[in-house]
Amino acid sequence: MxxxxxxxxxxxxxxxxxxxxRQPKLTEDQKSSMIIRGGNTSQTVSQALKDxxxxxxxxxxxxxxxxxxxxxxxxxxxxxxxxxxxxxxxxFGSHNKKRPNNLIFGRMFDFHVLDMFELGIxxxxxxxxxxxxxxxxxxxxxxxxxxxxxxxxxxxxxxRSLLTDFFCGPRVxxxxxxxxxxxxxxxxxxxxxxxxxxxxLLKKSGCRTPRIQLQDMGPSFDFVMRRNHMASDDLYKxxxxxxxxxxxxxxxxxxxxxxxxxxxxxxxxxxxxxxxxTRKMKGLRKRRGEQTAETAAAAAKAPRTDE
Amino acid sequence: xxxxxxxxxxxxxxASCSFEDVLAKAERDEAEKLKGITVSKELDLEFxxxxxxxxxxxRIDTREFKDCKREDFLRSLARDNTxxxxxxxxxxxxxxxxxxxxxxxxxxxxxLPREKPAPKPKPPTKWEQFxxxxxxxxxxxxxxxxxxxHKEWRRRWGYKRAKDDTKEWLIEVPENADxxxxxxxxxxxxxxxxxxxxxxxxxxxxxxxxxxxxxGMGLAPTPRQSxxxxxxxxxxxxxxxxxxxxxxxxxxxxxxxxxxGRKRKFQPLIGDFSSEKQKQLDLxxxxxxKKPRLDVTKAVNKQMREEDMESxxxxxxxxxxxxxxxxxxxxxKGKAGGKGKGPKGKGRKPQMKQGKx
Numbered sequence: 001m002x003x004x005x006x007x008x009x010x011x012x013x014x015x016x017x018x019x020x021x022r023q024p025k026l027t028e029d030q031k032s033s034m035i036i037r038g039g040n041t042s043q044t045v046s047q048a049l050k051d052x053x054x055x056x057x058x059x060x061x062x063x064x065x066x067x068x069x070x071x072x073x074x075x076x077x078x079x080x081x082x083x084x085x086x087x088x089x090x091x092f093g094s095h096n097k098k099r100p101n102n103l104i105f106g107r108m109f110d111f112h113v114l115d116m117f118e119l120g121i122x123x124x125x126x127x128x129x130x131x132x133x134x135x136x137x138x139x140x141x142x143x144x145x146x147x148x149x150x151x152x153x154x155x156x157x158x159x160r161s162l163l164t165d166f167f168c169g170p171r172v173x174x175x176x177x178x179x180x181x182x183x184x185x186x187x188x189x190x191x192x193x194x195x196x197x198x199x200x201l202l203k204k205s206g207c208r209t210p211r212i213q214l215q216d217m218g219p220s221f222d223f224v225m226r227r228n229h230m231a232s233d234d235l236y237k238x239x240x241x242x243x244x245x246x247x248x249x250x251x252x253x254x255x256x257x258x259x260x261x262x263x264x265x266x267x268x269x270x271x272x273x274x275x276x277x278t279r280k281m282k283g284l285r286k287r288r289g290e291q292t293a294e295t296a297a298a299a300a301k302a303p304r305t306d307e
Numbered sequence: 308x309x310x311x312x313x314x315x316x317x318x319x320x321x322a323s324c325s326f327e328d329v330l331a332k333a334e335r336d337e338a339e340k341l342k343g344i345t346v347s348k349e350l351d352l353e354f355x356x357x358x359x360x361x362x363x364x365x366r367i368d369t370r371e372f373k374d375c376k377r378e379d380f381l382r383s384l385a386r387d388n389t390x391x392x393x394x395x396x397x398x399x400x401x402x403x404x405x406x407x408x409x410x411x412x413x414x415x416x417x418x419l420p421r422e423k424p425a426p427k428p429k430p431p432t433k434w435e436q437f438x439x440x441x442x443x444x445x446x447x448x449x450x451x452x453x454x455x456x457h458k459e460w461r462r463r464w465g466y467k468r469a470k471d472d473t474k475e476w477l478i479e480v481p482e483n484a485d486x487x488x489x490x491x492x493x494x495x496x497x498x499x500x501x502x503x504x505x506x507x508x509x510x511x512x513x514x515x516x517x518x519x520x521x522x523g524m525g526l527a528p529t530p531r532q533s534x535x536x537x538x539x540x541x542x543x544x545x546x547x548x549x550x551x552x553x554x555x556x557x558x559x560x561x562x563x564x565x566x567x568g569r570k571r572k573f574q575p576l577i578g579d580f581s582s583e584k585q586k587q588l589d590l591x592x593x594x595x596x597k598k599p600r601l602d603v604t605k606a607v608n609k610q611m612r613e614e615d616m617e618s619x620x621x622x623x624x625x626x627x628x629x630x631x632x633x634x635x636x637x638x639x640k641g642k643a644g645g646k647g648k649g650p651k652g653k654g655r656k657p658q659m660k661q662g663k664x
Contacts, residue, residue, distance in 0.1 A: 007510055007513045007514075023426065024422075024423035024424060024425065024426045025426065026425070026426065028421060028422050028423070031422055088422040088423075107420070108422075109420055109421065109422070109423075109424075110423055110424055111423075114420060140359060141359070142359045142360075142361070142389060142392055143358070143359060143360045143361070144360075144361045144362075144363065144385065144388045144389060144392060145360075145361070145362045145363065146362075146363040146365070146367065146384060146385075146388060147363070147367055148364050148365070148366055148367075150362065150364075151362075151364050160362075161417070161419065161420075164358065164360060164417060164419065165419050165420070168358050168359070168360070168419075171415070172412060173411065173412060174402075174404070174409045174410060174411045174412055175359070175396075175409065175410055175412055176407055176408070176409050176410075177396065177397070177401070177408055177409070177410050178407075178408070180359070180393065180396065183385065183389050185381070185384075185385040185388065185389075187367065187381060187384065189367055189369065190369070194381060196381055196382070196385060198382070198385055198389075200389060200393075202393075203343075205343035205344050206336075206343060207343075207344070208397060209344050209393065209394050209397040210344075210393065210397075211343040211344055211390070212386055212389050212390045212393055213386070214382055214385055214386045214389065216378075216382070236420070238424070239420035239421055240418055240419075240420050240421070241421070241424075241425065242421070242425065243425035243426070265449065267450075267451050267460050270458065270459065
């Protein structure tokens, strides 16, 4: 890629595709997230970051090195990372005496911080400690939020939106009913958020809809709400602005003529017209050993006249 | 007939009993079936099947929560909520895709913020504006073109295209062209020029779309130009008229530069010829003389330089190279001496002048 100051020129097709994938689009793909470690991280925080990375596997980037960043004071470093890796969600983990076991969930709009919520981990059960089998990577989880605080309190409402954004998987048009295996359950109670992750077992019930049994799986967190940074209302509104209608993709090579007939175009390979078979004439069929010149000539003539 | 009635009566009685029984039994069966999947809640949950999301607004009893059985409470709550969500999912229309039952999801109802702002529609390029003005429609072209030479379908442009100009081994020289011109080279140059012009126009289109100011003709494409560059551009623009800037008025305090043009001085054609005569006689004298001309100052400077180099090499502590250097210095000395004294001849510019060039 070379720069002309205002225009990037891609020198190869691969780099052109890369640049185009990073352009703003009408319907966006799944958001990727970056998981960053702060200046000082405890064992709990490191394990927690690894578990969340495992949950979000294909669309997440885990930064292994420690970064001395203070998101609430100065978010330029985070914005730079986001621009480099094209991630709009981030999870920043740190640990110090004043704020032990700190996780900051955040999201970006146009590579500037939109919302940030600081949650402290009070209790954490890791994936490794729970010895049951887990569901495959990349399954779209069922999300359940419980608690009237998520409805009444403005901060909790934003947090609910942020957690939905963070944990909901790719946008799909259809889902396999037997594949609904993973459920993430968030409960809000007295300023604390309890996050549990279960594996869904579908049992037989009398009718078509199965009966649910849950099995403990995966990381479980007890969060306590600490600081937050919420976007101003107008910025929030701008971020939600959707572009005007998306046209459905047109199928190429199909056209309709005036009579309504559907036409397409075929590119034929080269045909050997000598070996072209037109009509089968039983009488002209070659018999074993017998083939006079006349019959051969007649056979050659008959298809030609038919053409 | 008398015998039949009681039978009829009995039958109807039995039938009525059995109807009621059957209905009751059916209801009980249904209830039994749905018992597995029904969950009673005070408030209904809010569902968003497009996102596989459910939201339970019910109050959570803190007393139950404070017991040691917190995990169990949470699990049962989760189980109930998930059951309701699954019930909702099973109500969606399903279809069979490759032996798998799949439920079609509706559009998600929860609004989530976008990652990047929506793309703005690009302003039309110069060609697009012109085409719109003239009413030129875009003609749909086929992907493949029949190539007579190779007798196959080939792509219209790109690698292994149908009519490839560059692969020709013979180019006819047109009638009005110079016979000594290299036609292949001409073709290559024309292509390069086309590519460069295309690129330039593309960048201009982008700059126009993003409303970036680009410096005009005659200036370097950097955002900041120096004073000299700007002055030169102004002067060039001024003389770019049909009468070579003769009738262009100056700005209030602007002065016309008088020293433009190439610096060449010629002697006047008419007038006193004595200086010219003298010059030509001197020239003849130099050509005639046997002795070469010697510029003493130049020779002395050269000699001094050679001596300096020599002393520098001698002071170096490299033993290996000393011998070579010694030889070189000997050569150099010899040369310098030769140059200083030997014939230099007229017209041969001494090496010292190369720096100036």
